[in-house]
Each structure stands twice: as structure tokens, then as C-alpha cells.
Amino acid sequence: VPELPEVETVRRGLERSVIGRRVQSVHVTGRRTIRRQTPAEFGAALTGRQLLVAGRRGKYLLIGLEDGATLVVHLRMSGQLLHVPGAAEPVADHTHVRIALDDGSELRFVDPRTFGELFVAAEHDSAGRPVALAALGTDPLLDRLGPGRLGRLLANRRTSLKAFLLDQHALAGIGNLYADEILFRARLLPDRRAASLTPAEVRRLALAVRQVLAEAVELRGSSLRDARYRDLQGDLGAFQSRHAVYGRAGQPCIRCGTPIERAKLAGRSAHFCGACQR
Numbered sequence: 001v002p003e004l005p006e007v008e009t010v011r012r013g014l015e016r017s018v019i020g021r022r023v024q025s026v027h028v029t030g031r032r033t034i035r036r037q038t039p040a041e042f043g044a045a046l047t048g049r050q051l052l053v054a055g056r057r058g059k060y061l062l063i064g065l066e067d068g069a070t071l072v073v074h075l076r077m078s079g080q081l082l083h084v085p086g087a088a089e090p091v092a093d094h095t096h097v098r099i100a101l102d103d104g105s106e107l108r109f110v111d112p113r114t115f116g117e118l119f120v121a122a123e124h125d126s127a128g129r130p131v132a133l134a135a136l137g138t139d140p141l142l143d144r145l146g147p148g149r150l151g152r153l154l155a156n157r158r159t160s161l162k163a164f165l166l167d168q169h170a171l172a173g174i175g176n177l178y179a180d181e182i183l184f185r186a187r188l189l190p191d192r193r194a195a196s197l198t199p200a201e202v203r204r205l206a207l208a209v210r211q212v213l214a215e216a217v218e219l220r221g222s223s224l225r226d227a228r229y230r231d232l233q234g235d236l237g238a239f240q241s242r243h244a245v246y247g248r249a250g251q252p253c254i255r256c257g258t259p260i261e262r263a264k265l266a267g268r269s270a271h272f273c274g275a276c277q278r
């Protein structure tokens with residue numbers, strides 16, 4: 001499931017290869033993928049527009065259009081945004097949207113499970129963000145999450161740390177995989193009550209959030225065994241080789257050798273070392 005590092009990798013790809021191009025035509029075949037507007041409205045909002053800037057907020061890709069609107073893309077469970085050099089490239093199964101650009105290349109949205117979506121947002125708040133995404137929380141990298149801000153977000157929270165990290169209204173961009181890796185780095189147990197952290201622990205957590213996400217961006221995200229996550233050019237990420245706990249249940253902890261545990265928490269699986277996380 002793509003999280004902040006994977007989405008940021010796709011964003012960098014967009015910046016390199018499609019920014020400056022103009023949309024020539026839009027072809028929608030997946031009705032579930034375009035669900036906030038009709039495919040005709042979606043196509044009309046994009047056709048003829050230049051793609052000016054590639055942004056990101058949490059797990060959302062935000063492509064700024066020349067008329068001030070924003071093309072919003074959310075990959076959800078299994079979505080892939082791919083850039084292919086020409087319309088003649090074979091079309092992958094589960095391709096739901098094709099956006100033809102003025103250099104002959106195409107952006108394609110492929111999504112077997114169809115939870116992902118695209119829409120064009122016309123309304124923005126004073127900070128220039130789509131109103132539709134107003135409920136999104138702090139983006140740890142864009143907003144340079146520090147201990148002060150994190151401490152305020154954690155205060156009075158009755159949930160576990162794991163549930164807190166997954167809450168997109170608190171912090172935007174972290175999912176199951178990076179939540180586990182961040183808590184291992186911070187040496188905090190996933191079921192710790194969020195409001196119970198000492199100031200030193202809040203500092204450790206703030207640092208772990210930024211470090212783990214930045215390192216994962218550096219290695220172009222994580223591709224798991226299903227190879228579902230691919231970047232804009234269809235290449236795999238490499239951060240999976242650095243995973244300390246995620247997907248390592250029963251294997252020795254890289255810090256102390258104790259077998260990594262796996263437990264159900266907040267409806268998800270949590271991976272952790274019971275010896276060096278407290």
C-alpha cells in the first residue's frame with residue numbers, strides 16, 4: 001500500500017517527466033476511479049490544460065493546472081500512476097484512466113482493487129490547498145514536524161501510538177508499514193497510550209518520523225513481495241531491504257536479536273521488538 005515515501009517518489013517522477021506538458025485528451029473506462037464528478041466533467045476539466053506543478057500532501061498527489069484547478073490522485077490500496085512514452089504501449093489490465101499529453105506520451109492509472117481515485121478540485125483554501133482535503137493533518141516532511149507540534153497532537157489522545165500514527169487527520173501520509181518502522185526507530189511500543197509519552201520520548205518519536213520517512217524517500221519507497229508498488233516509470237523501490245520489523249515476525253531483532261513479534265492492534269497487524277521497544 002503506497003504511503004508518503006512511495007507517493008513522494010511518484011511526485012518526483014511527475015516533476016521530471018510530465019510537468020510542462022499539456023493534456024490532449026482523457027479516456028476514462030473505470031467508473032469507480034472517477035467518482036466525485038462524471039467522467040465527462042473530469043475530462044473537460046483537464047483537456048487543453050497545462051500541468052504546471054507536481055505537489056503532494058500526505059498520500060495525495062496534487063498536480064496544479066494552469067487554470068488554478070488541481071488534479072488530485074490517491075493510489076489507496078493498489079493504484080499505480082504510470083507514465084508511458086506513447087499511446088501504442090500495451091495497456092495493462094485494470095487500466096481505468098488514460099491521459100494523453102501533447103508530446104505523445106500518456107499518464108495511465110492502473111488499479112486492480114479500484115479503491116484509488118482521481119478528481120479535479122476547483123476550490124482551494126487561502127493556503128492554496130483543495131478544500132476537499134481540508135481535514136488532512138500535518139504532513140511530517142512538508143510541515144517539518146518537530147517535538148512541539150507532535151506533543152500538541154499527542155496530548156489528550158486516548159488511542160494507542162499505532163492508531164495515532166495511522167490517523168490521517170493527525171499526521172498525513174503514514175500507513176501500517178512506516179508506522180511500525182517509526183515506532184521501532186523511536187523504541188516505543190505500538191500499544192503505548194499516545195498521551196503517556198514523556199518529553200524525551202516525544203522528541204525521539206518526532207525524529208524517528210522524519211528520519212524513517214526521509215530515508216525511505218531516498219530509497220524510492222518500499223516494494224513488497226507482491227511488487228504492487230511501482231514508481232511512475234514502473235520501477236521498484238528499495239527501502240524494503242532496510243525494514244527492521246515490518247514483515248519480519250519471528251526473525252531476530254536487528255538491534256538485540258530477540259524474535260520480532262506480530263500482534264493485532266487497531267484492526268491492523270503491528271510488528272515490534274518486545275525487548276527494545278517500551
Ligand SMILES: [Zn+2]
Pocket residue numbers: 253254255256257258273274275276277
Ligand atoms: Zn530488539
